[in-house]
Amino acid sequence: MFRIAICDEDQISCANIENIILSYSKRINEKMEIEVFYSGGELLKFILKEYCFDLIFIEMNLKHINGITVGKIIRDLLDYQRVQIVYMSKTDKYLMELFNIRPMHFIEKPIESYKIINDIRLAMKLTDSLGAVFSYKKGYDIHKVPLKNILYFESEDREIRMVTTTGEEIFYGKLENVYNQVAKYQFVKIHKSYIINYAHASMLNYNEVVMSNTDCLPISQSRRKIIRELFMEHETGVF
CATH class of the missing domain: 2.40.50.1020 (LytTr DNA-binding domain)
Structure with a gap:
């Protein structure tokens, strides 16, 4: 099962992305597990307690623990190199800070559904190509x-x-x-x-x-x- 996390303080944004994923999952008849988090801390706690994901959509400018810090922890401290990370934000002024995290993509808000779908397709291909x-x-x-x-x-x-x-x-x-x-x-x-x-x-x-x-x-x-x-x-x- 392909596992996707959505992490954003904006509950409407989370719901929108989740609905796009559910609709696409139903259309291609591919079951996907979706977890929603409203803070970077919640996401990290879940990963530490349960498991990591195949794909993470995360807002870059989260409060307390921002998305960039979350990405660094996932890559460097937890050593999850296979998970694909997609950053989301209304501004691209911090893009250079993402280089070492190796995100798969950056999406500028407001989010368009086709960008979410394209990223899911690419992440699924990358997951398969890396060997399960x-x-x-x-x-x-x-x-x-x-x-x-x-x-x-x-x-x-x-x-x-x-x-x-x-x-x-x-x-x-x-x-x-x-x-x-x-x-x-x-x-x-x-x-x-x-x-x-x-x-x-x-x-x-x-x-x-x-x-x-x-x-x-x-x-x-x-x-x-x-x-x-x-x-x-x-x-x-x-x-």
Whole structure:
């Protein structure tokens, strides 16, 4: 799922951008997750607690923590280099300060819908071209793993066990949040506690999936029919 953040103190501006995104998402039949923030501090707190985004639309002249400072924190302190940042403002007098943040674009207000749509299209292309990764937080550090190297995720209480081609990692989180990151990349939820990477599924049995490392993972009874249909769709090139 493509994740977009909107950060602006102007609630009308936020609502306008959100409506443009929702309309475009519906038109292209691509589900997008949108989070709205009315301050730079709120945005940073969310990123620290949950995850970063694929694309951030942010007002440059925010109070308290301005958009330029937020961008520097995202790039330098949090080391998020893959997120695309689009700055918005009524004036372009601070453009030279944006150079080191490497924004994807600058939009001068008032905002026109086609500019938002063009930036979403470009950000989606850039995200795909960079190769998809899964990002997760462990302690105070942000870690990234190429999705192609992940076999599956297992959830137990608040812990997530991520099994990869080179070993495993355990971190705190919710399986639903994990699924929101990886669903569009052929990851399948086979059970309330398991999400698998289809590319690493070696065999599908009636009640379990055998992974490329020979681990056998259960398929919940309620999902057996759906999982079998998904696997068949993939074999026919639909999934």
